Amino acid sequence: MINELVKKISDLNAPVVVGLDPMLSYVPEYIKEKAFDEFGESLEGAGEAIWQYNKAIVDAIYDLIPAVKPQIAMYEQFGIPGLVAFSKTCEYCKKKGLIVIGDIKRGDIGSTSGAYATGHLGKVQVGSKSLYGFTEDFVTVNPYLGTDGIKPFIDVCKEENKGIFILVKTSNPSSGEFQDQKIDGTPLYELVAKKVVEWGEDLMGDVYSNVGCVVGATYPEQGKTLRKLMPKTYILVPGYGAQGGKAEDLVDYFNEDGLGAIVNSSRGIITAYKQDKYAKFGEKNFADASRQAVIDMIEDITGALARR
């Protein structure tokens, strides 16, 4: 799957991914009203509203980008109807030719990680049938439990030609609390990075591994170091835009070939219509505002890469 992702990024010259992380407060009023009219002020109504919101954004941007990254927590907060919206969003994006990175940050002991891998990337056996539960192409994984929590994901990826991104250095302010702790002079995130490389050797694509990692845009120094430590690992970079990461800071997350990283923006794109810069589009044209924000983001990042 990493080969497909790299090809799409190259073809579009767009090393970006859009985070479909809907809060109900992001959704234009008229979409919410219609959904609540039909399903009431209920979890079903909320699920319908975020699904319609996502669908309009995807319709407006799918031809510009290689991939989307729905954050499952934003759907899980609405219980089952929210997860139905997650599932519909994943399937719709795939129909539109997008690669779907499920930001699920799962991770557990072996047998349990196996169940997560099966549910999100693989097929589960039910009697004589093999069935997909959810249908992502990649998922994010938490490494705290070590190799036997990762291995089942790798096994399923091998069978299904899929991939994972493992948390190495996250974008949030307190990520350093444990991740930066030094073990014989080496920060924990580097130890994790070394393991990511090792795990990834078993799942190589043409140039890059199907085992990628997550390094936040908010820590450019660490990004630079990690890029060198793991040259064949694709880096999924959250934290651009709303969280404070800037394009000039991100050039060092890329290899000399201009590949090796994919930068995510969520709020910056999906709530563009609420930002001064794109206010002229108005609420009714929120999806067009998102399209313009994607164009600007791609220009911002490819521009910074061209200038380096």
Place this chain on the structure above:
Amino acid sequence: MINELVKKISDLNAPVVVGLDPMLSYVPEYIKEKAFDEFGESLEGAGEAIWQYNKAIVDAIYDLIPAVKPQIAMYEQFGIPGLVAFSKTCEYCKKKGLIVIGDIKRGDIGSTSGAYATGHLGKVQVGSKSLYGFTEDFVTVNPYLGTDGIKPFIDVCKEENKGIFILVKTSNPSSGEFQDQKIDGTPLYELVAKKVVEWGEDLMGDVYSNVGCVVGATYPEQGKTLRKLMPKTYILVPGYGAQGGKAEDLVDYFNEDGLGAIVNSSRGIITAYKQDKYAKFGEKNFADASRQAVIDMIEDITGALARR
């Protein structure tokens, strides 16, 4: 919620929790056949089978135990219909008077952890309504992202009188890979433990905190140390039974008052009918086999505690 849990454990003299972690292969054939007859060999059929299986086990054991711990991965593998079975199981257990510990091991950056906390422990706002997505009393949380990934869970617990168990030292063979790494001579799991104590001070019950931790039964030496380091932290102990943890090894996870730990068994209880020891019950009486296995587990653990 920790007060309620402690009271139930004391009243029943049963520091145990049953893991409702169904694999389809655990479910007796006649239950699967009935479910597949009704819903086909589909995700819905699988969801129905594990729900009926859970329900029968809960009916047979609910009066013996304070709590259950459904592992959400086992449901998530069947997609939406699996999660419907998870949700029904949680609600049914609560109706039966059981405390529900959702083993979800979530954890993300602040705003995203907030969505998980809302979805599993709190209420989400939809228009003028406040609604529950899922309905656990406690959930397990992964600490790798640090304080701002934990704080939103604590905020919701405060509002809702609920609690969390944070992973400190997990039961799996490779848990040491990162968790045992030494920072200035102190293993990472101890640093996490110190943070757990700090986070928990903000959420104290009468004696114990609503912020508990997870320490695997398979690492009794570490369990002993951690017990002393965090005297007011309840320890959720997975790994007893099928994973190899023995009752005699677990006495040091408890305080002198006989409290402070709750030991989980999943496969040991829910697949009792497949074990030689309980084979006499037969497949039809699988739930009675589970009941006997619960009685034996309680005896095993309280016996070891009495002998220390």
